[in-house]
Amino acid sequence: MDFLALTPEWSLAAFAIAVILLSLFVRDRLVLALFSLAGVIVSAAVAIGFATWLSGSAMVVFGNMLVVDSFALFFKLLFLGIAALLILASLDYAPKFAESQGEYFALVLLSTLGMMLMAATTELIAIYVALELTSISLYVLVGFLKEPKASEAALKYLLLGAVASAVLLFGMAMVFGFTGQTKLGDIVLAILRLAPDNSGASPALIFGVVLLVAGFGFKIASVPFQMWVPDVYEGAPTPVTGYLSVASKAAGFAVVLRVFYSAFIVPDWVAVDWGMLFAVLAAISMTVGNVVALPQTNIKRMLGYSSIAQAGYLMVGVATVGLAPATDIVGRSSILFFLAGYALANLGAFIAIIAVSNQTNSDLIADYSGMGKRAPLLSLALTLSLVSLIGMPPAAGFIGKFYIFSGAVQHGLLWLVIIAVINSVVSAYYYMRVVKVMWFGEPASAEKVPSSAALKLALTLTTLGVLFIGIVPGYLMRLAQAASNIFVF
Numbered sequence: 001m002d003f004l005a006l007t008p009e010w011s012l013a014a015f016a017i018a019v020i021l022l023s024l025f026v027r028d029r030l031v032l033a034l035f036s037l038a039g040v041i042v043s044a045a046v047a048i049g050f051a052t053w054l055s056g057s058a059m060v061v062f063g064n065m066l067v068v069d070s071f072a073l074f075f076k077l078l079f080l081g082i083a084a085l086l087i088l089a090s091l092d093y094a095p096k097f098a099e100s101q102g103e104y105f106a107l108v109l110l111s112t113l114g115m116m117l118m119a120a121t122t123e124l125i126a127i128y129v130a131l132e133l134t135s136i137s138l139y140v141l142v143g144f145l146k147e148p149k150a151s152e153a154a155l156k157y158l159l160l161g162a163v164a165s166a167v168l169l170f171g172m173a174m175v176f177g178f179t180g181q182t183k184l185g186d187i188v189l190a191i192l193r194l195a196p197d198n199s200g201a202s203p204a205l206i207f208g209v210v211l212l213v214a215g216f217g218f219k220i221a222s223v224p225f226q227m228w229v230p231d232v233y234e235g236a237p238t239p240v241t242g243y244l245s246v247a248s249k250a251a252g253f254a255v256v257l258r259v260f261y262s263a264f265i266v267p268d269w270v271a272v273d274w275g276m277l278f279a280v281l282a283a284i285s286m287t288v289g290n291v292v293a294l295p296q297t298n299i300k301r302m303l304g305y306s307s308i309a310q311a312g313y314l315m316v317g318v319a320t321v322g323l324a325p326a327t328d329i330v331g332r333s334s335i336l337f338f339l340a341g342y343a344l345a346n347l348g349a350f351i352a353i354i355a356v357s358n359q360t361n362s363d364l365i366a367d368y369s370g371m372g373k374r375a376p377l378l379s380l381a382l383t384l385s386l387v388s389l390i391g392m393p394p395a396a397g398f399i400g401k402f403y404i405f406s407g408a409v410q411h412g413l414l415w416l417v418i419i420a421v422i423n424s425v426v427s428a429y430y431y432m433r434v435v436k437v438m439w440f441g442e443p444a445s446a447e448k449v450p451s452s453a454a455l456k457l458a459l460t461l462t463t464l465g466v467l468f469i470g471i472v473p474g475y476l477m478r479l480a481q482a483a484s485n486i487f488v489f
Contacts, residue, residue, distance in 0.1 A: 007050075008044075021232070072119045290426045328411075
């Protein structure tokens with residue numbers, strides 16, 4: 001039964017190995033991409049089967065180290081959907097990996113596998129192993145072009161990532177030293193027994209929680225752990241940058257919710273402490289990300305700083321989780337809803353950027369001048385994605401921000417919501433600057449911007465998804481609430 005519960009992960013790992021072997025005999029990138037896409041579809045089909053079979057219940061496996069519940073399945077399907085869109089969008093970019101196309105698709109599958117495990121792990125050592133599986137795959141993907149800028153980005157990401165992993169591991173050791181446990185459910189019971197109120201608080205436990213926040217803060221690109229973002233986003237291949245900005249961030253928030261809600265939600269003084277810590281980090285991240293994004297001239301660097309600000313908005317939801325009663329699901333479900341909408345919008349933006357950069361060989365915002373005349377549908381899709389990132393209707397971002405902010409107001413974080421709204425207004429300047437350049441600037445040439453059918457399909461799916469969630473949010477909201485309602489202690 002234990003191995004059966006991990007069928008989505010085993011099948012994805014099998015396809016990752018198989019695509020490398022297939023690439024020894026087949027050099028056609030379309031065949032390799034379709035084979036990889038088949039692996040994603042098989043894994044997703046199995047995950048959907050588990051969701052239907054479990055019907056809201058949970059399956060604990062491998063000695064309570066892993067769990068299959070609606071929360072894990074929600075994120076597994078989200079990661080697989082992102083991977084599928086990435087594979088489709090990568091077809092236009094894959095010729096740049098001419099000698100290593102099989103390895104590229106395999107690394108995408110393996111990093112997705114690590115993220116799926118991150119969402120399902122309920123034990124500190126298993127969390128660390130899953131996180132490193134994801135990180136190592138991403139380190140390689142960032143430097144896949146083997147160009148000076150890409151190599152520099154990969155090296156910076158590797159070195160800073162190693163430091164963050166060490167900090168995270170040290171935090172886990174501190175928590176283990178105080179509680180004597182590594183399983184999340186046992187940690188919360190140990191804290192209740194050893195420190196039921198603030199008078200019995202251990203400095204080691206508090207320090208351990210702070211280190212966990214720092215380690216996970218690197219993964220979600222939160223200030224002051226965001227120093228890797230702009231250079232890595234600019235230097236990495238554009239599909240990988242898009243993948244980093246959504247999948248890696250979603251995985252980080254999945255494990256943050258799992259760890260902090262399962263292990264540190266009680267007693268109240270612990271939850272309030274880390275809730276306020278996330279609230280402060282949210283305010284700083286939003287402000288720094290948006291202010292520094294204002295003068296950027298490279299669209300990938302701009303979206304890099306934008307992702308820091310978006311992490312701030314998401315941490316408003318995390319802060320709400322800490323300050324709300326343990327039975328309240330608003331904070332948790334709002335994060336899941338926002339993540340799904342953000343993933344579609346940001347990935348849609350990067351898919352459009354792939355098509356433009358392939359044609360212009362540039363990521364400068366100035367080179368998007370007149371793109372509305374050269375590629376009107378592509379520009380329309382990019383415009384909608386940017387509107388969603390601002391948080392304007394009728395796109396998904398508006399509903400996502402409204403959901404997160406309303407939950408925060410209900411639990412005494414009005415001051416944080418005011419900061420978030422001001423930052424959303426600030427962000428409109430640099431997002432709409434791109435829109436203005438595309439639609440009102442003069443085109444450098446009359447040449448059209450070509451793109452493959454696969455890229456057009458991926459862009460169409462993200463655009464329709466952004467509109468659907470923005471106009472009919474009820475379905476995704478119910479899924480997010482169902483996923484947030486189950487945690488195994």
